[in-house]
Amino acid sequence: MNRQNNPQEVIVSGIHLELTPSLKSFVQEKAERLFRHQERIVRVRVELECDPKQAVAHRFTAKGHIQIYGPDLNASVTTDECHKATSMLIDKLDRMLERRAHMIKAKRQHVRVTDLEAAAIPDL
Numbered sequence: 076m077n078r079q080n081n082p083q084e085v086i087v088s089g090i091h092l093e094l095t096p097s098l099k100s101f102v103q104e105k106a107e108r109l110f111r112h113q114e115r116i117v118r119v120r121v122e123l124e125c126d127p128k129q130a131v132a133h134r135f136t137a138k139g140h141i142q143i144y145g146p147d148l149n150a151s152v153t154t155d156e157c158h159k160a161t162s163m164l165i166d167k168l169d170r171m172l173e174r175r176a177h178m179i180k181a182k183r184q185h186v187r188v189t190d191l192e193a194a195a196i197p198d199l
């Protein structure tokens with residue numbers, strides 16, 4: 076995707092985790108998938124956290140925050156591997172954006188009570 080035409084930004088940060096350039100590029104490539112749904116996304120922030128005191132199955136946590144016009148979307152995924160957590164997080168955020176788009180379309184096509192009342196009132 077061409078970054079000059081899209082002002083959206085992807086912010087990647089690590090908590091108790093050193094971010095390597097390959098990990099940053101992996102997250103940014105995955106996050107580009109989210110921009111195909113909504114051109115109104117302002118910013119995607121991904122936080123990757125490693126907690127060595129947790130059990131092995133819950134060691135890595137990926138948190139995602141999508142700033143969008145309207146209510147923001149937040150999601151979190153915990154798993155045993157950082158790349159796996161990132162992929163699962165992007166999938167979860169992708170489903171949330173799809174659901175939001177379908178709800179907006181359904182709301183737009185839904186007949187409102189005021190429309191019915193206006194149609195029932197005869198013209199004088």
